[in-house]
Amino acid sequence: MANAEGILTSTRYGKDKIRVFRVVRNGSVHEIVEYNVQVLLEGDIASSYTVADNSVVVATDSMKNITYYLAKVSPHVLTPEHFALHLGTHLVAKYHHINKAFVTVEKLRWSRIPVGAPGQEFPHPHSFLRDGEDKRITAVEIEKSTDGALIGKVTAGITDLLVLKSTGSSFTGFIRDEYTTLVEVDDRIFSTSIDLSYTYNPFTIRFPTDEKKLAFEVPKEVADADDVAAKARAATLDTFSTDKSASVQATLFKMAQRIVTENSGVQTVSYTLPNKHYIPVDMKYIGMDNTTPANAEVFMPVAAPSGLISATISRK
Numbered sequence: 001m002a003n004a005e006g007i008l009t010s011t012r013y014g015k016d017k018i019r020v021f022r023v024v025r026n027g028s029v030h031e032i033v034e035y036n037v038q039v040l041l042e043g044d045i046a047s048s049y050t051v052a053d054n055s056v057v058v059a060t061d062s063m064k065n066i067t068y069y070l071a072k073v074s075p076h077v078l079t080p081e082h083f084a085l086h087l088g089t090h091l092v093a094k095y096h097h098i099n100k101a102f103v104t105v106e107k108l109r110w111s112r113i114p115v116g117a118p119g120q121e122f123p124h125p126h127s128f129l130r131d132g133e134d135k136r137i138t139a140v141e142i143e144k145s146t147d148g149a150l151i152g153k154v155t156a157g158i159t160d161l162l163v164l165k166s167t168g169s170s171f172t173g174f175i176r177d178e179y180t181t182l183v184e185v186d187d188r189i190f191s192t193s194i195d196l197s198y199t200y201n202p203f204t205i206r207f208p209t210d211e212k213k214l215a216f217e218v219p220k221e222v223a224d225a226d227d228v229a230a231k232a233r234a235a236t237l238d239t240f241s242t243d244k245s246a247s248v249q250a251t252l253f254k255m256a257q258r259i260v261t262e263n264s265g266v267q268t269v270s271y272t273l274p275n276k277h278y279i280p281v282d283m284k285y286i287g288m289d290n291t292t293p294a295n296a297e298v299f300m301p302v303a304a305p306s307g308l309i310s311a312t313i314s315r316k
């Protein structure tokens with residue numbers, strides 16, 4: 001092409017929003033998962049961009065089909081971190097010219113419906129309900145190293161966990177200058193939509209040598225991923241509820257410390273916390289006090305703007 005000034009410096013492609021539902025039947029007790037999966041690949045694929053060479057292209061439609069195939073045959077399908085690693089390992093092992101796979105899995109909530117007489121409820125073996133819009137997430141990366149071994153990296157966490165506490169939160173002592181209109185409060189509403197991610201140390205994965213490249217052993221570093229996920233969610237909710245919050249920043253730090261302390265395999269913890277403001281309505285117009293903290297009862301939830309507080313805490 002005449003006057004081509006550009007040079008290709010990075011490439012990555014794949015399938016997004018692959019919706020997967022899987023049921024595992026243990027007799028009459030069923031386990032289910034619903035996932036949104038994204039699969040992206042890197043490798044020797046530049047010619048597909050630069051000279052329209054599709055001979056190097058694994059069709060994204062095939063990636064979708066492989067995702068469903070692994071959902072059928074993988075013994076690890078019920079744990080998002082393990083399923084993502086198995087899928088990524090299969091992809092880089094199967095295709096010689098692919099050297100990196102990026103797989104993200106978002107797990108939607110389905111919990112067993114409690115049934116039975118009051119006081120004698122039990123979780124139903126095959127009926128479920130959506131008990132929250134938060135999702136468990138994982139993002140894994142699998143890379144072929146030069147000696148043929150595979151290096152795995154796993155990040156996991158939670159998105160969209162919406163929480164609110166109606167007391168136990170203050171905000172005082174911040175900078176006061178000519179721009180300050182915010183009043184100090186020793187009692188306020190604290191609401192946030194929690195985004196949490198935590199990382200494991202990188203590990204090696206054995207290269208699948210079987211003909212179909214399906215062999216996969218869960219690396220010991222992430223063997224307890226379900227347990228870590230449950231503890232991270234519990235630590236987040238417990239700290240949010242019980243902390244006498246001096247600020248979003250201070251509560252964030254305590255949540256992250258707890259996850260690092262309780263999970264020896266976790267190396268870093270990151271939170272992003274929007275501060276979803278609830279403003280006491282000024283009712284002086286009708287002669288009522290609704291703004292001093294003790295009398296603030298009617299609030300206006302404000303969608304925007306919100307604060308946005310984030311931090312990463314790393315193991316020492």
Ligand SMILES: O=c1[nH]c(=O)c2[nH]c(=O)[nH]c2[nH]1
Nearest residue numbers: 171182246247248249275307
């Ligand atoms: O917890 C808070 N942190 C801030 O940094 C901040 N800034 C603000 O206006 N309100 C709050 N609240």
